[in-house]
Amino acid sequence: MGKVYLVGAGPGAADLITVRGARLLAAADLVLHDALVEPAMLEHAPGARKIAVGKRCGQRSTAQQFINRQIIDAAQRHAIVVRLKGGDPMLFGRADEEMRALEAAGIEYEVVPGITAALAGAASLKRSLTLRGVSRSVALATHSRAADTVAIREQVNADSLVFYMGRDSAPEIAQQLIAAGRPGTTPVALVEACSTPRERVLTLTLAALAAGAALTWLDAAQPSLLMIGEAFAARGAVASAAVAVEPAVQPGMSRAA
Incomplete structure (x- = not known):
């Protein structure tokens, strides 16, 4: 054996x-x-x-x-x-x-163990999944589920959200997050074929994602990662948000500048 x-x-x-x-x-x-x-x-x-x-x-x-x-x-x-x-x-x-x-x-x-795509995606974007004053929690999720199970409520309380296998459901994921209270201005990064020579990155907002803006960009033949949260904004915007947040900020309070 x-x-x-x-x-x-x-x-x-x-x-x-x-x-x-x-x-x-x-x-x-x-x-x-x-x-x-x-x-x-x-x-x-x-x-x-x-x-x-x-x-x-x-x-x-x-x-x-x-x-x-x-x-x-x-x-x-x-x-x-x-x-x-x-x-x-x-x-x-x-x-x-x-x-x-x-x-x-x-x-x-x-x-x-191996390096999971969320960590490699953050490295490609040069954006930390956690960031003082901006993101103190991370959720790794998938929108796909077995056909015989009930819908799973999306994890919306984490500051940084990373969805695996979310290419076809990207607009639906964004719509659910907005309905749950996420601002439409929330930064989004799509990382396709992460760490390979075919890697591509698309940045947009949650509202644009909900409207289907990424559907024509995504390649059905490539794996993709959906990364959502203020930590994935442009570096200048992230720095401004970090400065604006008090150290004692409570869960649920806005972290936007």
């Missing part, structure tokens, strides 16, 4: 994987990788057999139960199996379902 490693591939760039992750790829006998993993990332595993098992929103993809079965079968045939997952395995990656399947089958596994 082999061992399975759930490895975070990071946000995209092949050199943003952890040293441990790269070392495990180099030693792997078989790699089961997500659809969003860059081809250059797989070059870290020259001697491994590689199988694409990832999911893409709105496209036909491998069922999770079948992925679980593939991982178990691979561990029964190979000493080192890497399940390579985009970003960090423990964030919107269905890692819990895979870990449960491995535990039920009595297979040893280890989780190797």
